[in-house]
Amino acid sequence: MNLAPPLRRVLAKRYLHLTLLGRNQRGPLTFDGWYPRDHKPGPYPENDEQRRAAATKYGIRPEDYKPMNKDDPIKYAGDYPDFGVVTFDHKDPYEDYSDRQMRRNWGEMVSIDMMRYRPDRLTFTGLNEEDYTYWGHFTIMARVLVPMLVLTYLFTQSDPNIFRWQNPAMPKQYPYDFARAFPFGDPRDYPIKNYSFDLE
Amino acid sequence: MGTKLSVSLEGALSPETAPRTDRPPTFDPQAGFERPRKERVMKATWEEMEQFRLKPGQRDYCAHHLIDLMKCQTKNAPFAGHACDDQRGAWDKCEYDDHLMRIKEYERERRLLHRQQRKEHA
Numbered sequence: 001m002n003l004a005p006p007l008r009r010v011l012a013k014r015y016l017h018l019t020l021l022g023r024n025q026r027g028p029l030t031f032d033g034w035y036p037r038d039h040k041p042g043p044y045p046e047n048d049e050q051r052r053a054a055a056t057k058y059g060i061r062p063e064d065y066k067p068m069n070k071d072d073p074i075k076y077a078g079d080y081p082d083f084g085v086v087t088f089d090h091k092d093p094y095e096d097y098s099d100r101q102m103r104r105n106w107g108e109m110v111s112i113d114m115m116r117y118r119p120d121r122l123t124f125t126g127l128n129e130e131d132y133t134y135w136g137h138f139t140i141m142a143r144v145l146v147p148m149l150v151l152t153y154l155f156t157q158s159d160p161n162i163f164r165w166q167n168p169a170m171p172k173q174y175p176y177d178f179a180r181a182f183p184f185g186d187p188r189d190y191p192i193k194n195y196s197f198d199l200e
Numbered sequence: 201m202g203t204k205l206s207v208s209l210e211g212a213l214s215p216e217t218a219p220r221t222d223r224p225p226t227f228d229p230q231a232g233f234e235r236p237r238k239e240r241v242m243k244a245t246w247e248e249m250e251q252f253r254l255k256p257g258q259r260d261y262c263a264h265h266l267i268d269l270m271k272c273q274t275k276n277a278p279f280a281g282h283a284c285d286d287q288r289g290a291w292d293k294c295e296y297d298d299h300l301m302r303i304k305e306y307e308r309e310r311r312l313l314h315r316q317q318r319k320e321h322a
Contacts, residue, residue, distance in 0.1 A: 164208030167201055168221055169302035170309065175242045178256040187256070188246060194261075195229045195237040197304055 028077050028112070041078035044070055054079040058109055068112070075112070083111040088119035201303055207310070217317050219309040227312045262294035 029041065045051040045067060055065035058081055068077045075082075091103040098106045102119060111117075157163055173194040176187035211218030219225070230236055243264040252270050254263060269287040276283045 159212075163205070164211075165204050167203050167303045168207055168211070168219075168306050169299065170219070170221060170225060170305040171223070172260065172298070172302060173240065174256075174260050175240075176259070178259075187259075194240045196240050197301060198238045199233060199235040200238055 028080075041080040043078055045079050050079075054081075059107070060109055077112055080112055081109070083109070085113070085117065086111045087117035201300075201307075203303065203307065217310070217313045219306055219313060221306065225305055225309045227309065231312070232308075260298065262291060262298060265291035265294050 042054065042057075045054050051065060051067075052062050054067070055062040057079075058065070060081060064081075066082050067079050068075050068082045070076060088103050093103075095103075097103050104110065154163060173192070175192060175194070177190035177192055178187050180190045181187040240261050242261060244259075244267055248267055249259050249263055252267055254266065258266055265287065269284055269291050272284040272287050273280050
């Protein structure tokens with residue numbers, strides 16, 4: 001389903017409120033899941049008093065408080081505030097944070113998409129599909145596999161006369177011909193005269 | 201000694217002047233030297249080698265060093281540690297020099313074969 005984002009938003013918008021009927025609920029409040037009881041967001045604030053209470057609960061100013069849109073089936077989250085897109089890169093790099101790796105102070109309110117915009121992620125939207133090309137895919141694989149195959153071919157040649165990396169050397173010189181005496185002869189019957197490179 | 205890949209490629213490309221490494225040299229050992237070469241002598245006797253039960257591959261021109269090493273090891277047994285390092289080093293050096301001689305023999309054989317080919321084609 002690779003729809004363009006604006007089209008997806010239009011199609012995903014609900015035109016009939018079925019949340020109250022308990023069906024077609026989506027978003028983080030539709031399932032009893034991993035929320036500790038006190039961490040689950042409360043119901044959508046209807047009047048100003050509830051809005052103030054919710055703002056106090058979340059530790060932000062009432063004028064800054066803005067809950068998620070009730071009609072948005074994906075992001076609707078009761079009275080959890082909507083901060084927009086807040087990423088690691090948006091924040092001031094020179095401020096003295098208590099959690100420097102995440103650029104967040106202790107007790108600072110996080111947006112509901114915090115895990116999506118973590119600093120250790122490379123991209124927020126997944127792979128850039130328009131940057132993918134078949135040729136690029138092939139190149140990335142080939143530049144590893146082709147040298148691997150070439151070197152495998154070179155190193156598995158069984159012909160001993162080519163690609164010899166050792167210093168080539170004549171056979172070892174022994175004082176007696178052991179091979180000729182094998183198995184029952186005495187090697188002392190077959191001595192060999194060998195010479196060194198020292199001159200007299 | 202600089203004869204790694206170049207010599208083996210040369211041997212693969214022109215096999216008729218490549219020395220055979222599975223058999224002894226084919227030329228006269230004394231050819232080309234202004235004075236005669238010294239003969240290699242065994243310093244360990246056959247009886248000593250039998251006594252220490254050396255394998256046939258160990259009964260070469262470095263066996264006397266190996267026998268010294270074994271004597272030192274039996275003297276300092278069971279924990280010789282670094283007590284026999286001198287003898288071990290002497291044996292290793294002798295074996296290394298023997299290997300260098302093998303490489304030199306190969307190089308001598310190679311040059312004599314090239315020379316032979318030059319004389320045939322001259």
